[in-house]
Amino acid sequence: MKKPFIFFLFCFVFCQNEPKQIDGVAAIIEKHIVLKSDLAQMINMAAIQNKINPEVYPEKIKKLEISVLNSMIDQKIMLEMANADSIVVEEKEVTQALEQQIQMFIAQAGGEKRAESALGQSLRDFRREFWYDMQDRLITEKYQQQLIGAISVTRSGVLNFYKTYKDSLPIIPLKVKVRHLLVPIKASSKSKDLTISSLEKIKKTIANGGDFSELAKEHSQDPGSKNNGGSLGWVTRGSLVKTFETAAFTSNVGEVVGPIETEFGFHLLETLEKQGEKVKVRHILIIPEITSFDNETSYNFALSLKEDSIKTLEDFKSFVSIYTHDETTKKIGGDLGWIDPKNYTIPEIGKAIKYINPGVCSPPINSSLGFHLLWVENIKMGGKPNLKDHWPEIEELALNKKKMDWYEEWIGESRKLFFIKTLN
Numbered sequence: 001m002k003k004p005f006i007f008f009l010f011c012f013v014f015c016q017n018e019p020k021q022i023d024g025v026a027a028i029i030e031k032h033i034v035l036k037s038d039l040a041q042m043i044n045m046a047a048i049q050n051k052i053n054p055e056v057y058p059e060k061i062k063k064l065e066i067s068v069l070n071s072m073i074d075q076k077i078m079l080e081m082a083n084a085d086s087i088v089v090e091e092k093e094v095t096q097a098l099e100q101q102i103q104m105f106i107a108q109a110g111g112e113k114r115a116e117s118a119l120g121q122s123l124r125d126f127r128r129e130f131w132y133d134m135q136d137r138l139i140t141e142k143y144q145q146q147l148i149g150a151i152s153v154t155r156s157g158v159l160n161f162y163k164t165y166k167d168s169l170p171i172i173p174l175k176v177k178v179r180h181l182l183v184p185i186k187a188s189s190k191s192k193d194l195t196i197s198s199l200e201k202i203k204k205t206i207a208n209g210g211d212f213s214e215l216a217k218e219h220s221q222d223p224g225s226k227n228n229g230g231s232l233g234w235v236t237r238g239s240l241v242k243t244f245e246t247a248a249f250t251s252n253v254g255e256v257v258g259p260i261e262t263e264f265g266f267h268l269l270e271t272l273e274k275q276g277e278k279v280k281v282r283h284i285l286i287i288p289e290i291t292s293f294d295n296e297t298s299y300n301f302a303l304s305l306k307e308d309s310i311k312t313l314e315d316f317k318s319f320v321s322i323y324t325h326d327e328t329t330k331k332i333g334g335d336l337g338w339i340d341p342k343n344y345t346i347p348e349i350g351k352a353i354k355y356i357n358p359g360v361c362s363p364p365i366n367s368s369l370g371f372h373l374l375w376v377e378n379i380k381m382g383g384k385p386n387l388k389d390h391w392p393e394i395e396e397l398a399l400n401k402k403k404m405d406w407y408e409e410w411i412g413e414s415r416k417l418f419f420i421k422t423l424n
Contacts (some may be wrong), residue, residue: 026069027422029076034069042068044118048108069422075140077414082143089138092277098127098134099236099278111228123233144407151406153399161398162387169397172390174382176341176353179334181319182326183302184263184370185295187288195266195288199259202284203268206256212270215284221265222285230282237277244269248281263325302364302371310361316375325370338380349374 027034043065047054054061102115102123109115112123119126153161162169187195202219206212213229220226237249241262248271251257258268265287273280305323310316317333324330336349344350348367356362356376364371381389 025423027073027420029073029420030080030418032076032079034072034076039065039069039072041119042072044120045105048105048118073420073422074411074415075136077411077418078140078143079136080418081414082139085143085146087139087143087146089135089142094131094135094138095277096236097138098131099234101134102127103233103235106233112231112233127234147410148403148407151399151403153395153402157402158391158395158398159387161401162385162394165397165401166385169385169394172382172385172393173340173342175338175380176376177338177378177380178336178349178353179316179320179375179377180326180329180336180349181302181305181316181324181334181373182370183298183305183323183364183373184325185290185298187290188294191288191291191294192261192266195286196259198286199266199268199284203256203258206268212256212282212284216282219286220284221287222283225283225285230284232281232283234273234275234278234280244283248279249274298371299364299366302373306361306363306373310373313359313375313377316361316373334375346372348372 024036025033026036026039043061046052046064046068047061050064052060052064106112106115106123109118116122116126121129198219202210202215205215213231216230217226220230222230225232235248237245239245240248241264243260244262244267247257247260247269251269251271253271253274256268256270259266260269261267265285267283267285269281269283271279271281305319310319320334321330324334326334329335339350341350341353346367346369348365349372352362352365352374353376356374358376358379360375362372362374362376365374366372383389385394387394
């Protein structure tokens with residue numbers, strides 16, 4: 001699968017201690033400056049993404065500082081040239097990208113408090129101040145893609161690349177073209193009723209003065225938010241499951257609503273703040289207990305589809321459109337694309353693939369999502385890259401190398417056109 005080739009990497013870095021705010025200028029680029037405090041913040045963010053502890057690896061932090069500063073200088077140069085070419089991005093695009101970046105950083109840091117500690121400021125302040133930096137970033141990335149978009153590689157270019165680098169190319173993993181049909185394991189009505197009753201009791205406790213955060217820590221079964229008092233942080237419209245999102249955006253601030261059923265279970269939720277197309281929300285999730293009878297019922301249903309009905313690929317795609325509970329692949333015949341079995345996001349599928357013959361429906365495969373019927377369409381052999389089996393992968397590597405070389409030469413020449421000074 002081809003991915004965009006991005007040269008400016010905004011790194012997100014690890015720091016256990018409160019970062020020191022440093023006043024002063026780190027670099028001057030024409031009319032632009034890079035503040036030492038901004039550089040320090042970007043280094044802290046980068047260390048988190050790269051899992052570098054400054055106290056353990058100070059030499060890596062020093063190298064990271066040089067890399068981040070050079071990237072910030074290059075971005076200022078790109079921004080000047082992009083502005084000259086009238087490159088613009090929409091405000092909505094900036095806000096969405098910023099929110100995604102913040103949520104990723106929170107996850108990498110291990111929660112909002114640790115993220116704020118690494119940033120040296122509140123997330124609210126960071127959102128406000130970093131919005132314009134994100135705008136600049138998107139403008140430069142858009143300009144960058146415009147510059148390299150026309151670069152291509154010829155067949156002879158791929159052959160020359162392979163001849164030069166074949167001994168140092170990374171091992172290519174085996175890839176499998178696979179489809180699936182997901183049959184969830186549904187809890188019984190009795191189990192659902194017990195869950196609703198439990199949440200109603202918790203809701204009553206909150207209404208009588210109980211602390212939502214503490215009750216979430218005690219009762220919620222969402223491992224991602226439980227220890228944060230059920231907080232999901234700021235979420236944008238379109239990023240949540242429908243029924244949960246509707247309740248979050250339509251309920252009054254401070255109102256505890258629910259129980260609400262989603263594919264994950266039943267929730268109590270409270271919207272804490274609203275800002276246009278995003279809300280700050282917390283919840284308590286309780287998942288109805290799945291019994292052995294529920295498990296057996298779903299397994300038997302999936303098995304009946306395999307044995308009684310699915311004989312061909314067309315049968316499989318047809319039954320996916322009727323029975324699967326994976327909405328993301330329902331309209332495309334359950335197509336999961338080409339996957340690496342060793343690194344697939346659903347490990348049970350990855351482990352099962354080596355036991356499945358291509359061109360036939362598999363037995364039900366159990367995962368945390370339910371039971372999967374799998375259909376292996378094709379296999380691409382992995383191993384040491386060779387031109388016969390791995391031409392597309394080698395071609396992509398050759399193209400990316402050509403783009404990188406072109407960019408490094410271009411940015412080197414562009415630097416000569418600008419006044420640049422770095423300060424200790």
